[in-house]
Amino acid sequence: MTAATRLLDEMCLLTAQSLNSMDTAEHFQVVKMLGEGSYGRVMLAVHKQRGTPMALKFFPRESTSMVSFLREYNLSLSFCTHPSLTRALGIAYSTPSHYVFAQQASLFGDLYDVIIPEVGMEEDSCQRVVSQLCGALSHLHSLGFVHRDLKPENVFLCDAACRWVKLGDFGMVKPRGTKVPEMWYSSPYCTPEAEIARGNVDCWSSDKKGEDQPKRVWVLVEPCTDSWALGILTYAMLTGSHPWSETASDCCSYLKYKEWFNSLKSPEDELDVWACGEEEKGQKNHGVPVAPQFSCFTPLACSYFQALLDPRPKQRGQPEDMLAFLGADWIREAERERLDQERRKSRGAIRNVKDLDGRRER
């Protein structure tokens, strides 16, 4: 346990004693909804006396434990001091139906809104986001916390061009080394190591009555979970799609990726492969061509993805190491022209969809 995680526990105990009940309308004018997730609704509000804008996050009391509410609030208040982390504002209270805390409001939506399906976003913007997220994650990791829920919906925008973004939603954050039950879910964001908990034959055991029960697999929380998610999120930003539909040993596109990954046996091999020409590459790469879903990327970007999307958790690259990959091209020139054209075409179409439907479904 780090000093920071001990302090977080202490602060939760102290704030539990001083959480007041309050009527939102007494102090705030609620302006509009900023977003909604599975745990809470977030409203833009203005302080009635001071005029200060803020995001109020409402957690229904019937489905939220006070402990998890206080952990999210105190973590955001005291440890999210990095400019790319969403900080709480020192206001927390309860109403008869909700627990509520106030956070800095990001007024330009979240990353989900700017990633155009099958097209992605501009490479420059993507690299700006990666650079900021590397800082935000490194900050959390250095304090001993792991975010565990990095995805487009949790990256909030402070301007339209992603010059300033903030990672938010700290509901899944856990101290590094905490024992948690491993969960597999059908998503590319799920790490390969979670497949052990997929409900496959190996994971089932018989209970006393001889009936099959899913066997819980306990694992330790590690920062490499965030590294994996950063790799998938970067792919989504650059292409508007995912490299595979689920990280599972029976998913064809994931298998193709693994075959390509395994063909690069050593770091020296890897450098050799990226240094040589297109034709040579197939041979040097032990005859395994680049996995098709990565063929639009430059060698530099391929190395970036292979570092973060390493199926071996212990060898996976850390966010702070990824800064070295920024600044040069990630998308091959021919592919970039096609994506630019698509982006110009789809801008109007996306606006129409949003105008008609409001917020897209998650």
Ligand SMILES: Nc1ncnc2c1ncn2[C@@H]1O[C@H](COP(=O)(O)OP(=O)(O)OP(=O)(O)O)[C@@H](O)[C@H]1O
């Ligand atoms: N501080 C903020 N400023 C602006 N928008 C925000 C802020 N916090 C949240 N949002 C918006 O509200 C949405 C839901 O918020 P959040 O992810 O915190 O809720 P959640 O219920 O914990 O979500 P999840 O289902 O991902 O766990 C976000 O995707 C974002 O669009």
